[in-house]
Amino acid sequence: MELRHQVIVIGGGPAGLNAAKYAANAGCNVALLDSAPRLGGQYWRHTGIESDDQSRHHNFDQGSLLMDAIIANPRITIYPNTTIWSASVINGEVVLRYKDGAFITSRLILATGAYDRSLPFPGWDIPGVMTAGAAQSLLKGSGVIAGKRIVVAGSGPFLLPVAAGLSSHGGKVVGLIEAAGKFAWLPEILSLLQNPAKISEGLGYLLTLRKAKVEMRFKQAVISAHADSDGLLESITVANIDAEFHITSTYSINCDVAAIGWGFTPDTSMAGALGLKEEVAADGSVVVAVDENQRASSAHSELHIFAAGEITGIGGSALSLAEGAIAGLAAADSRTNLRDLKKIRRKARRFALTLQRVYPIALGWKSWLTPETIICRCEEVTHAAIQSAFTELDADDARSAKLMTRCGMGMCQGRICSRNVADLLDSPDADRIKGVYRPIISPITLGELAQDGLL
């Protein structure tokens, strides 16, 4: 089946939702695609239980309003459960393949979001160690509390809602371990105060945590995890760390879940398949490069491809909403409210940069590794294997390391490990954005590929 739309938006998170809304309100016929069964993205993740939604998320009202408006909008066609497995340019149009056919457009808005960033450490592959996002998704998505004694750790403001969410739903959070200092925000106080809404959101979480008597520890990090005789998480080693993330002393905590989040990594796989220009952002993540109007840069100048939300830089939902709106307007060639939106975006961006300065992730994590530490979990490639490929086989760039050790070749295709490998190899920026051309964005079966009717 071939489906043509004036504007196609991929991703139903805050950025994609707003992009669809603004493009449709400006008169375009819009398709909104998401691989999930329901709209909302990471931020407005649904539970299976309708009435439960609001109780798990403070901002769900805003999301519900937006999603209701989109569902009611006759110019927007929603395609849930629709995973795009490949994207390419054919005859001056973007062709997006899903399992039953293809979408075709010349105006595309990418809003594919981000996934959790993990840092490797000895034992991070023990069941019970998970990302903070995964613990939150279990709660938001299925109403499940991940464990009986939970440690939330890592760095960044996102740890607060995770710990607060878990404890306010009856989970026992035995510690919130933050790598940044207790007063790391102080130098940025003026900039932070410009966003009173975010500050009060944060204070709300802190209040919840205090009520639940969750102990917060600063300048500390989980540096190893230990399994019991059944192979499940039993305890973690926590270190006091300096500003470079080097270990100064250690102690241990018993827990059955360690929910660890080191911020987010943009999911630029579709942008990469389309050959869009990428760059390395201030926080070191690889993002899609965009202009003032969120337009991405493509070798096919006749195409209008935009990117919005976390794929252009990690910045939270408010920034994603603003970028989505601007991308939607720009895709529709409209300028209504554009200046105001750009003002909002500028402010949100500044706030995002401030947070990145408050919660930097220093490269000292590399000193937590042992030779046996797994770096690529899909292919079980150890730190020692990467080191020896580096010293013996000249694998001093990420691509060579991959070819020689198979790191990044497995099921996740390097989504989890590629940034860490680049850090281990001290790769220059040029190496990090040297997108390896990957035509398959998400796995499909050979049987699906073999069908007729695909372009």
Next chain:
Amino acid sequence: MNSNPDAIIIGAGIVGATTALSLTNAGMKVLVIDRGNVATGTTSAGEGNILVSDKAPGPELDLALRSRDAWFEIQEDIGGGFELEAKGGLVVARSEDGLRSLRTLTAAQRIAGIDAQDISITELRALEPHLSHSITDGAFYPQDAQCQPMLAAAHILRATKARGGKFVSGANVTAITTNDGAVTGVVTSQGTFNAPVIVNATGTWAGQIAQLAGSALPIAPRRGFILVSAPTRKIIFHKVYDAEYVANVSSGDADLQSSAVVEGTQSGTILIGASRERVGFQDGIDFEILRILARQAIALFPILADIQLLRAYRGFRPYAPDHLPVIGEDPIFKGFWHNAGHEGAGIGLAPASAQLICDGIFDRPSFMNPTPFAPARFAKAAAS
């Protein structure tokens, strides 16, 4: 003081690496130069098949037979590390015609010294339980082997360095200097290097390097796609392909040829290759080709329909008009040796090709007559 190497090898793919090792083992001081890193050219796209099964009797088969054994000698010599495995190849016939030509081929191959076994349906099933029930005939080639080509090139280069060889990566060769009909050195983005012997092992780009010296080689790219599955339990045990593949390999047609070659690897993924078409260095991906490969693979192994495809990638095989590699001294410049154009068999043929080059440079008899591979053959063809 003379710190110049005895020989410079341009290209750190499998052909350059094996050449460097051969020359080093023969006592030369070598310098390997590549504009990228080790195995960043076509070698990184190769499936690593070391085949005798897909060749009809002739000089290439002689080269392949020697090379197959030379692979195991290299493993002995440098200690392995590149997943070399004599897994065996299975060629199946899917039509009466296909079967007739397969039987003719195996008969001729046996005379040429290949262990080519015509096998019964029971043996076929025992070798590959998941093979389609519509397939009833085939031939088994126990000599067919496989390696991981990137690791092979890297380990061979590592051993070469341990024995005194040097490797400079990231050095693009931009000129070749000559004096009085002989090469004297190369100019690169990282400086000039001099040596009385220069080996052009730049695969698909060998024509450009020949041109830098003022010579010529008619080597062009032949594109190929490969599908890679998600890791699965072991369901495919050998390298399995359709008898039609042999015809495709030697086809002179520019259009797309494809017949799936299916194999399981040590890492649990299944590789499905490989299409062949001459479209220049065309980028991007042609989904029709991916679909054809998927269909052909499923026709061999219906069980593959439910296996997930994880990646697809392409490479450009270096091919010469007569589909034979180019191995030997340049007809114009002394000391300028070509070892390139191995098309879809460069991994398999590399060690023996390196040996031919080495014996040529030392001007001594080799295991076979190298004339069919001589670069001079093109000059003659052009003249006549």
